[in-house]
Amino acid sequence: MRNAATDIFANGPGARFGEYAVPAYLGPIKLEEAKTNRYLSPSSPRISPVEGLFRGFPKTFISAGGAEIILDDSMVAAERLKADGVDVTVDIVPDAVHDFMVFTWHEPERTEALRRVCNWLDD
Structure with missing residues (x-):
């Protein structure tokens, strides 16, 4: 998986965050x-069919860091949204690392990205 070695929230055996995050997210599922x-x-x-999955969704802003493990997932989601006619900004x-916008030390990327989100919201 691309960026598995660079994501700050390592996932898998021995990774504290992964051991907590996955069960916390899934609950009883x-x-x-x-x-x-x-x-x-x-x-x-593994989802089938994907056509129509996002039909009727509102315009969507997807922000991702180039060094995070879910970068590929973010791109797939954007492609599926676009295929269903959703106005998507990627x-x-x-x-940038996962959740870089919450880290005050991730400047100037953090502030620049937050400005882009604000501009998108104002459109």
């Missing part, structure tokens, strides 16, 4: 079920 659930995993390759920040 089993992992295998989540992989086919279009609401929990809209970028999953903002990929090179070398």
Whole structure:
């Protein structure tokens, strides 16, 4: 998986965040079920059909860091949204980590991205 080695929230055996985050997110739902659930995993390759998955969604802004593990998932979601006629703005920040907009030390990328989000909201 691209960016698995660079994502600040490592996932997998021995990764504290992954050991907590996945069960906290899934609750009583089993992992295998989540992989086919279009609401929990809209970028999953196991979802079928994908056509119409996002039909009727409002305009959407997707922001992702170029160094985060869910970058590919973000791009798949954007492609599926666009295929269903949704107005999508994709903002990929090179070398940014997961949730970079919450980290005050991730400047100037953080402030620049927040400005782009604000401009998008004002449109």
